[in-house]
Amino acid sequence: xxxxxxxxxxxxxxxxxxxxxxxxxxxxxxxxxxxxxxxxxxxxxxxxxxxxxxxxxxxxxxxxxxxxxxxxxxxxxxxxxxxxxxxxxxxxxxxxxxxxxxxxxxxxxxxxxxxxxxxxxxxxxxxxxxxxxxxxxxxxxxxxxxxxxxxxxxxxxxxxxxxxxxxxxxxxxxxxxxxxxxxxxxxxxxxxxxxxxxxxxxxxxxxxxxxxxxxxxxxxxxxxxxxxxxxxxxxxxxxxxxxxxxxxxxxxxxxxxxxxxxxxxxxxxxxxxxxxxxxxxxxxxxxxxxxxxxxxxxxxxxxxxxxxxxxxxxxxxxxxxxxxxxxxxxxxxxxxxxxxxxxxxxxxxxxxxxxxxxxxxxxxxxxxxxxxxxxxxxxxxxxxxxxxxxxxxxxxxxxxxxxxxxxxxxxxxxxxxxxxxxxxxxxxxxxxxxxxxxxxxxxxxxxxxxxxxxxxxxxxxxxxxxxxxxxxxxxxxxxxxxxxxxxxxxxxxxxxxxxxxxxxxxxxxxxxxxxxxxxxxxxxxxxxxxxxxxxxxxxxxxxxxxxxxxxxxxxxxxxxxxxxxxxxxxxxxxxxxxxxxxxxxxxxxxxxxxxxxxxxxxxxxxxxxxxxxxxxxxxxxxxxxxxxxxxxxxxxxxxxxxxxxxxxxxxxxxxxxxxxxxxxxxxxxxxxxxxxxxxxxxxxxxxxxxxxxxxxxxxxxxxxxxxxxxxxxxxxxxxxxxxxxxxxxxxxxxxxxxxxxxxxxxxxxxxxxxxxxxxxxxxxxxxxxxxxxxxxxxxxxxxxxxxxxxxxxxxxxxxxxxxxxxx
Numbered sequence: 176x177x178x179x180x181x182x183x184x185x186x187x188x189x190x191x192x193x194x195x196x197x198x199x200x201x202x203x204x205x206x207x208x209x210x211x212x213x214x215x216x217x218x219x220x221x222x223x224x225x226x227x228x229x230x231x232x233x234x235x236x237x238x239x240x241x242x243x244x245x246x247x248x249x250x251x252x253x254x255x256x257x258x259x260x261x262x263x264x265x266x267x268x269x270x271x272x273x274x275x276x277x278x279x280x281x282x283x284x285x286x287x288x289x290x291x292x293x294x295x296x297x298x299x300x301x302x303x304x305x306x307x308x309x310x311x312x313x314x315x316x317x318x319x320x321x322x323x324x325x326x327x328x329x330x331x332x333x334x335x336x337x338x339x340x341x342x343x344x345x346x347x348x349x350x351x352x353x354x355x356x357x358x359x360x361x362x363x364x365x366x367x368x369x370x371x372x373x374x375x376x377x378x379x380x381x382x383x384x385x386x387x388x389x390x391x392x393x394x395x396x397x398x399x400x401x402x403x404x405x406x407x408x409x410x411x412x413x414x415x416x417x418x419x420x421x422x423x424x425x426x427x428x429x430x431x432x433x434x435x436x437x438x439x440x441x442x443x444x445x446x447x448x449x450x451x452x453x454x455x456x457x458x459x460x461x462x463x464x465x466x467x468x469x470x471x472x473x474x475x476x477x478x479x480x481x482x483x484x485x486x487x488x489x490x491x492x493x494x495x496x497x498x499x500x501x502x503x504x505x506x507x508x509x510x511x512x513x514x515x516x517x518x519x520x521x522x523x524x525x526x527x528x529x530x531x532x533x534x535x536x537x538x539x540x541x542x543x544x545x546x547x548x549x550x551x552x553x554x555x556x557x558x559x560x561x562x563x564x565x566x567x568x569x570x571x572x573x574x575x576x577x578x579x580x581x582x583x584x585x586x587x588x589x590x591x592x593x594x595x596x597x598x599x600x601x602x603x604x605x606x607x608x609x610x611x612x613x614x615x616x617x618x619x620x621x622x623x624x625x626x627x628x629x630x631x632x633x634x635x636x637x638x639x640x641x642x643x644x645x646x647x648x649x650x651x652x653x654x655x656x657x658x659x660x661x662x663x664x665x666x667x668x669x670x671x672x673x674x675x676x677x678x679x680x681x682x683x684x685x686x687x688x689x690x691x692x693x694x695x696x697x698x699x700x701x702x703x704x705x706x707x708x709x710x711x712x713x714x715x716x717x718x719x720x721x722x723x724x725x726x727x728x729x730x731x732x733x734x735x736x737x738x739x740x741x742x743x744x745x746x747x748x749x750x751x752x753x754x755x756x757x758x759x760x761x762x763x764x765x766x767x768x769x770x771x772x773x774x775x776x777x778x779x780x781x782x783x784x785x786x787x788x789x790x791x792x793x794x795x796x797x798x799x800x801x802x803x804x805x806x807x808x809x810x811x812x813x814x815x816x817x818x819x820x821x822x823x824x825x826x827x828x829x830x831x832x833x834x835x836x837x838x839x840x841x842x843x844x845x846x847x848x849x850x851x852x853x854x855x856x857x858x859x860x861x862x863x864x865x866x867x868x869x870x871x872x873x874x875x876x877x878x879x880x881x882x883x884x885x886x887x888x889x890x891x892x893x894x895x896x897x898x899x900x901x902x903x904x905x906x907x908x909x910x911x912x913x914x915x916x917x918x919x920x921x922x923x924x925x926x927x928x929x930x931x932x933x934x935x936x937x938x939x940x941x942x943x944x945x946x947x948x949x950x951x952x953x954x955x956x957x958x959x960x961x962x963x964x965x966x967x968x969x970x971x972x973x974x975x976x977x978x979x980x981x982x
Contacts, residue, residue, distance in 0.1 A: 178222060180374060182283075184248045185224040187366065190271040191255035196227075201304065201338050202255055203227070205328070205359075208341065212363040221366070224249065247275050248282075251369055253362075256303045256325060258336075261311040263551075264567050273318065275299070286320070288372050296369055301325035302362065304338035308554045326361050327353065451576050452489040452516040454752075455479045457500035459523035467526040472610070473603035474524060474533060474565060481569035481588045482520075483715035484683075487578040490715040491516065495752035497614070511540025514752045518546075520572065529555045535568050537575055547575040558599050562591055587681050587712070598636035605629040605645055612652075616814060625649055640679035647671035647688040655695065660889050668692050683713035690722065697894040699731050717750035717759075725763040729771050732899050735930035737772050737968055738975045754789050761785035773933035773969045804828055819845060823856055826866055835869040842866045857896070858904045860886055861911075868911065876911075883908045899925050903935070910944050918948065922957050931964035 178186045189206055196202040206225045213221045224246050252275040254260060254267070262268055279286045279298055288296045303325040307315075315323050328339040331350035341355045458475040460468045476493060483490045491514060504510065507519055522535040536548035549571065553560045566589045573580050580588070593599050605628030611621040626649045632642040651668040658664050672689035675682055690705030706727070709719040724743025728736045744763050751759055760781045769778025805828050812821045822845050829838035842863050864879030887901040887908075895901075906921035922945075925935065939958050942949035976982035 178250060179219050179370070180250060182248075183250055184245050186221045186249060186370060187223045187251050187253060188247060188249040188271070188275065189223060189225040189253050189255070190267050190275075192257055192259050192265060192267055194259065195255060195257045195304070199340070201340075204341055205255070205302070208355075208359050209362060212359050213366065216363045216367050217370075221370075243270070244274070244278075247271065247278055249275070250284075250298065250373055251366055252279075252299045254299065254301055256301050256305070256307070256315070258305045258307070258311075261307070261314050262563075263549075264563060272299075276319065284373055288369050290368050290372050291375075296365070296372075297321060297324075298369065300362070300365055300369070303327045303329060305329060306336050308556075311554075314552060326358055326365065327351070328355065328358050449517045450489065451487055451518070451578055452491075453482060453518045453520060453572075454491045454496050454510070454514045454516045455482065455493070456496050456504070456510075456519060456521045458521070461523050461525040461532075462527065463525075464527075469604050469607035470526045470531070470600075471524045472607055474561070475522065476606065477562070477565040478520070478522075478535070478568050480713075481565055482572065483713050484584055484587055485569070485573055485578055485580055486584070486714040487573075487580070488576075488715065489516075489749065492715075492717045492751050492755055494613070494755045495750075498753050507538050507540050507543045516540065518576065531555065531561075533564060537572050547571060555596060558594050558596055559591060561599065590679075590681075592641055592679065593632075593636045593639045595636040595639075598632045598634075598639050598642070601628045601632035601635070602639065602642050602645070605632060605642070609645060609648065617652075622649055622652060626653075638678045640675040640677075640682050640685065643671050643675035643678070644682060644685040644688055647675060647685070647692075651688060651691055651695075659895065660886060660893065662893075664893075664895075665692055665695060681712050683709045683716055683719070686712065687716065687719050687722075690719070694722065694726055697890075697896055699727055699734050703727055703734070715750055717747045717755070720744070720750070721747035721759055721763055725767060729763075729767045730932075732928040732930065732932060732935075735771075735928065735932065735968070737767075737930065737972045740767065741772075741972070741975075752788075757785040757788040760788070770934045771932045772972050773965065774972075801828065801832055817848075819848060820856060823859065823862065827862060830866055830869060835866065838866050839870050857900045858883070858907065861904055861908045864908070865911070880908045880912055899928065899935075907944050910947070915948060918945065919953060919957075922954070926957050926960045926964075929964065930968045931961040933965060933969070936961045936965040 178184060180186075189202070191202045203225075206223065210221075210223060213223075226246075252272070254272055259265070260267065260272075276286060276299065284298070286298055288298055290296055297319065299319055301315075301323060306329060307323075312323055329351065330337050330339045330343070332348055339349065339353065339355050339358065343349065343355070455475060455478065458471050460471040462468075462471070479490065479493055482488055495514065499510065505513075511517065511519060517540050519538045519540055520535065521538065522533060524531060524533040531553055533551045533553075534548070535551075537546045538544065539546055549568070551564050553564065555561065569588055570580065570585070572578075593602070605625045608621045608625035608628060612618050612625060615621060626646065629642045629645045629649065632639055633646075636642070647668050650671060651665060654665055654668070669689065669692045672685055672692060675685040676689070679685065686705045686709040690702045690709065693699070693702035693705060703723065706719045706723040709716050710723075713719070720743045724740045724747065727734050728740030728743065741764075744759065744767065748756060748759050748764065765778045765781035765785065768774040768781065805825065808821055808825050808828065811818065812825065815821065822841050826838045826841040826845070829835070829841070845863065860879050860883035864876040864883065866876075867873075867879060868876035883904055887896075887904045890896045890901045902921040902924045906918050906925065909915075909917035909921065922939070925939075936958075939945065939961055945954065948954050973982065
């Protein structure tokens with residue numbers, strides 16, 4: 176039905192959230208009552224557009240189709256203002272409310288209407304059915320460019336905030352003393368005033384049409400329009416003409432400059448042709464209270480996590496950008512070049528009480544072009560006020576970069592992982608403490624605080640999957656080196672990971688921690704499944720790629736596939752920078768090439784590349800001198816005197832140098848620890864026995880050798896050692912005990928896997944501990960089998976490297 180004024184589609188457009196019309200059908204009843212009232216108010220029939228089809232839930236990037244754009248060509252726009260209407264994520268707000276304002280500002284009437292009595296009204300006529308909070312009022316008024324003057328249909332009573340019904344049981348109880356029938360009449364009368372002004376063509380003067388957003392001025396003597404004395408009018412006109420001419424010249428010059436910039440930029444900038452690689456810089460906490468840093472960090476972390484769920488993106492890990500926290504940042508092109516990304520997300524925020532503001536922007540690296548930005552102001556009433564923004568930001572960035580988001584990815588990005596605000600707050604605090612644990616040299620106190628926060632989160636929401644997964648990591652870190660040979664080793668970490676996944680079977684971090692458990696307990700097959708599942712849930716999960724590549728396909732001889740392992744590790748490297756990348760280059764890629772595949776020159780190359788990134792004095796350029804190694808280990812020992820691994824490494828270094836008495840000093844320190852023999856370091860007991868043997872204490876050495884036999888056999892029984900580690904320890908110990916039959920039994924097991932690793936082949940070839948049987952035919956047959964398997968896989972890797980142009 177056409178409007179009573181030609182050129183408009185409807186007289187009235189009713190905009191609302193679909194959820195506000197469920198149940199009692201309040202909006203439908205309001206529209207019917209209004210139509211009835213309009214029939215008695217207007218002689219002509221007034222057309223009303225009221226859409227009952229569900230638009231809510233569509234993406235903010237959804238394009239308003241042509242038919243809706245036509246329907247928005249109306250005289251009056253009536254938004255039904257509920258507690259959820261002022262939400263940039265909703266279809267009604269973004270594609271009806273804002274779209275009408277943009278259209279009205281460009282049509283012949285403008286947004287503001289001058290009524291016959293001289294007052295000014297707005298063509299947006301709000302109908303309020305709930306009280307608003309301050310943030311929603313500010314958002315509405317900033318969007319409309321004026322004060323919110325709605326017609327209220329709010330039932331007021333102590334503790335009540337709901338729409339006024341047509342038939343109240345006790346209307347006298349309404350503290351506002353308003354009646355539904357009266358409010359309907361007020362709406363109809365307001366519509367009649369606005370439409371009458373528009374129909375008579377006297378709604379605005381030409382001057383007012385160009386001053387839509389200017390406040391009314393008081394009228395003085397002289398010129399009634401401007402309140403200027405007559406004498407000043409002539410001079411003002413001359414100045415106005417001069418200002419207009421200068422402004423026109425500047426306008427056209429500026430427009431031409433912008434045209435040239437855009438034209439030249441468009442020649443080189445096409446985001447569809449660029450890799451969608453993103454770095455999220457640490458968000459800046461603008462809160463007056465720095466204690467709220469954990470909250471801003473939490474927003475940044477989840478926005479990053481949501482971006483990582485999109486397979487079309489390559490998103491760097493969080494720790495890759497930590498170097499840019501709290502420092503004067505370089506230019507965006509410099510950061511982009513260093514991180515090897517095309518786009519950067521940066522943000523800042525502040526939290527005061529239960530309110531927060533978040534500002535986020537997306538920047539193209541090569542020309543520092545701001546592609547997208549948004550400011551969010553929220554009062555925290557429920558978790559969706561936080562989680563919804565995190566989801567919205569990720570989807571806006573995806574839309575801007577024209578990334579494909581699958582329905583499944585969208586579902587998981589929009590997932591509400593807890594509905595309890597207190598639980599969410601404690602979880603964010605726990606996550607922040609866990610970050611401090613890693614950044615502060617494995618600070619055990621931070622780990623304990625993280626554990627406390629996660630448990631508090633679960634007190635408020637016992638189904639909070641992410642809190643369970645956080646606890647799983649904490650327990651794993653605290654108990655990794657304890658009770659290695661017990662039946663229930665790390666079972667609590669497994670239980671917590673399983674609990675997390677029972678509440679959220681798409682939780683990537685849950686699968687990763689469970690994979691870690693299976694890796695530590697020797698179940699490689701299950702670890703592979705969980706790491707692969709983590710990657711399916713989060714295609715940018717660098718840790719899962721790294722562990723799958725190195726700890727399975729490189730170091731586990733029973734599953735070794737060096738090409739596959741390298742592919743996974745290189746993928747992890749592409750998702751990391753800073754210390755994370757240095758660690759992967761050195762401890763994963765460099766060690767894989769040097770220790771397992773047999774390319775020492777590649778190992779040196781990646782060690783040097785890592786050194787360029789972190790300048791870590793503990794890992795100087797290869798080859799390190801013995802003095803440098805010992806110095807580094809002693810520095811680590813000073814930082815943590817309870818770290819058995821450091822003590823054991825020091826004892827080993829001095830033993831290799833022939834300084835057996837010095838080595839024994841550190842062995843004595845190790846022996847002071849309770850249950851030290853159950854430490855899960857490969858060959859641990861045998862190594863201590865060897866130090867005693869070299870110092871001439873045969874009885875002591877045999878005691879430790881026998882402990883090693885017992886521990887290795889127990890680990891094989893429990894399936895604890897990966898690959899052939901326990902069998903190697905047994906072969907070495909039996910060689911020192913002089914049990915040749917047991918040596919050959921275990922050497923044959925070492926030769927079984929399809930791939931023989933470089934270090935193992937070298938150990939058997941050099942003889943060393945097996946010197947007494949090295950020249951025996953049986954030993955030479957085992958060596959020949961190992962060499963053939965090593966050479967075959969080494970050659971396979973060489974061909975692959977040539978194909979990739981990396982050799």
